[in-house]
Amino acid sequence: MKHTKVKDLLNGTKTLHEVKAKGWVRTFRNNQFIALNDGSTINNIQCVVDFENTPDEILKRITTGAAVSITGTLVESQGAGQSVEIQVTKLEILGDSDPEKYPMQPKKHSLEFLRENAHLRIRTNAFGAIMRVRSTLSFAVHQYFQEKGFFYVNTPIITGSDAEGAGEMFRVTALPFDGTPRTEDGKVNFKEDFFGKETNLTVSGQLEGETYAMALGQIYTFGPTFRAENSNTSRHLAEFWMIEPEVAFNNLADNMDLAEDFIKYVIKYTVDKCGDDLKFLEQRLLDEEKSKPQAERSEMALLEKLSFVMDNNFKRVSYTEAIDILKSSKPNKNKKFNYIIDEWGADLQSEHERYLVEKHFKCPVILFDYPAKIKAFYMRLNEDGKTVRAMDILFPGIGEIVGGSQREERLDVLLQKIADLGIDEKELWWYLDTRRFGTAVHSGFGLGFERLVLFVTGMSNIRDVIPFPRTPQNAEF
Numbered sequence: 001m002k003h004t005k006v007k008d009l010l011n012g013t014k015t016l017h018e019v020k021a022k023g024w025v026r027t028f029r030n031n032q033f034i035a036l037n038d039g040s041t042i043n044n045i046q047c048v049v050d051f052e053n054t055p056d057e058i059l060k061r062i063t064t065g066a067a068v069s070i071t072g073t074l075v076e077s078q079g080a081g082q083s084v085e086i087q088v089t090k091l092e093i094l095g096d097s098d099p100e101k102y103p104m105q106p107k108k109h110s111l112e113f114l115r116e117n118a119h120l121r122i123r124t125n126a127f128g129a130i131m132r133v134r135s136t137l138s139f140a141v142h143q144y145f146q147e148k149g150f151f152y153v154n155t156p157i158i159t160g161s162d163a164e165g166a167g168e169m170f171r172v173t174a175l176p177f178d179g180t181p182r183t184e185d186g187k188v189n190f191k192e193d194f195f196g197k198e199t200n201l202t203v204s205g206q207l208e209g210e211t212y213a214m215a216l217g218q219i220y221t222f223g224p225t226f227r228a229e230n231s232n233t234s235r236h237l238a239e240f241w242m243i244e245p246e247v248a249f250n251n252l253a254d255n256m257d258l259a260e261d262f263i264k265y266v267i268k269y270t271v272d273k274c275g276d277d278l279k280f281l282e283q284r285l286l287d288e289e290k291s292k293p294q295a296e297r298s299e300m301a302l303l304e305k306l307s308f309v310m311d312n313n314f315k316r317v318s319y320t321e322a323i324d325i326l327k328s329s330k331p332n333k334n335k336k337f338n339y340i341i342d343e344w345g346a347d348l349q350s351e352h353e354r355y356l357v358e359k360h361f362k363c364p365v366i367l368f369d370y371p372a373k374i375k376a377f378y379m380r381l382n383e384d385g386k387t388v389r390a391m392d393i394l395f396p397g398i399g400e401i402v403g404g405s406q407r408e409e410r411l412d413v414l415l416q417k418i419a420d421l422g423i424d425e426k427e428l429w430w431y432l433d434t435r436r437f438g439t440a441v442h443s444g445f446g447l448g449f450e451r452l453v454l455f456v457t458g459m460s461n462i463r464d465v466i467p468f469p470r471t472p473q474n475a476e477f
């Protein structure tokens with residue numbers, strides 16, 4: 001007999017028939033009740049063992065973490081909180097788990113401890129829920145763009161370009177090909193560059209994505225990107241996944257509409273599909289908040305917060321308006337900010353972004369028309385000659401979740417910008433060809449996938465929403 005997924009057993013209505021399930025023991029109570037989980041759902045199925053007729057050697061091996069195969073009859077459950085259970089007729093231990101050594105005992109572990117055990121933390125309820133939500137969000141991303149006729153483009157991971165011009169890149173070098181990877185003193189003898197050219201891991205697929213948008217019309221990327229920034233924050237990873245749509249003939253307003261519609265769609269899709277996981281995560285947060293003073297607790301529970309984002313328009317505000325709001329908030333008097341903005345042209349710090357979103361507007365905000373000086377070279381210069389058609393989307397509790405812009409489509413203006421920044425024009429010859437041949441208005445944005453997963457799961461550290469986080473401290477496996 002083939003085994004059935006626990007999710008399907010729990011959702012099925014046909015009882016009193018023989019079933020088989022395989023999974024891992026979460027708990028074993030009173031020598032009788034196994035809570036079995038197979039990862040298909042956050043919910044366990046209870047399996048009732050006929051302990052009088054089960055040898056002691058087997059009972060002893062039913063421990064937390066052990067893999068088991070269970071055959072039995074699916075019956076309506078007498079216990080509260082579960083519809084069905086399995087009356088076990090045959091139990092096979094597939095893989096033992098030594099209770100003296102297994103780190104994932106059924107108790108609450110700290111997130112720090114779990115991070116050190118990234119390969120095992122997925123066996124906890126919280127991480128099972130987070131990673132199922134992450135998977136569903138990924139699928140929703142593809143579904144959204146595919147339904148709208150966008151084409152999925154795989155841009156290079158190893159590249160010679162620095163799309164953001166921020167210099168936060170990991171260099172790619174090649175080991176020598178002659179089989180002597182070490183010098184005499186034992187050091188790794190790297191070849192200088194990759195195939196004779198200076199290359200790095202991509203920080204963004206945008207520039208390559210633009211070349212595809214200028215042929216296929218509307219495209220998106222969804223892949224890993226890398227930033228060698230040494231920022232140890234709860235919002236930054238050295239390796240993160242980014243979704244970058246790019247659309248020919250879209251202006252900045254179209255770009256904002258697309259980003260807002262896209263975010264609402266993927267959240268709605270996930271709320272519809274991941275109800276049990278999100279309810280669990282919501283309860284987890286509520287329990288956590290009980291230990292905080294009232295003033296620090298969030299005003300909305302997780303699902304309410306997600307509905308709020310889906311049901312309300314994002315507030316669209318220019319950078320200049322935002323600066324005026326920040327200036328008149330008298331932050332210096334109330335000591336609200338460590339870093340006070342008193343001049344137009346300064347970059348916003350995350351505390352300013354959070355003030356705008358969480359205190360002032362109390363909803364997601366799209367900030368646009370930033371000073372040219374603080375943004376990347378490829379953004380479309382406005383008629384005022386000092387701002388560019390940039391847009392950042394700021395989310396409550398997260399800060400920046402999206403960065404995008406209308407692109408500079410005029411060759412002469414772009415060349416001037418490149419020259420002013422001291423970028424070598426020859427490095428970008430292929431990019432500039434899009435402006436030489438059939439240039440047109442076009443726009444796009446990048447959404448940091450982990451920041452979206454953070455928002456949807458309500459987690460507070462980005463290391464907890466990617467399977468194996470890469471941060472300056474953590475790249476062990």
Ligand code: 4AD
Binds near residue numbers: 238240245446
């Ligand atoms: O604002 P960024 O740097 O924009 C770009 O890379 C553009 N090329 C995107 C485009 O227009 N196609 O990054 C985009 C988003 C940020 O808003 C943030 O959500 C996320 O990527 N991000 C990070 N996420 C996790 N860890 C980091 N170190 C991140 N850096 C950026």
Ligand code: MG
Binds near residue numbers: 392403
């Ligand atoms: Mg940005």
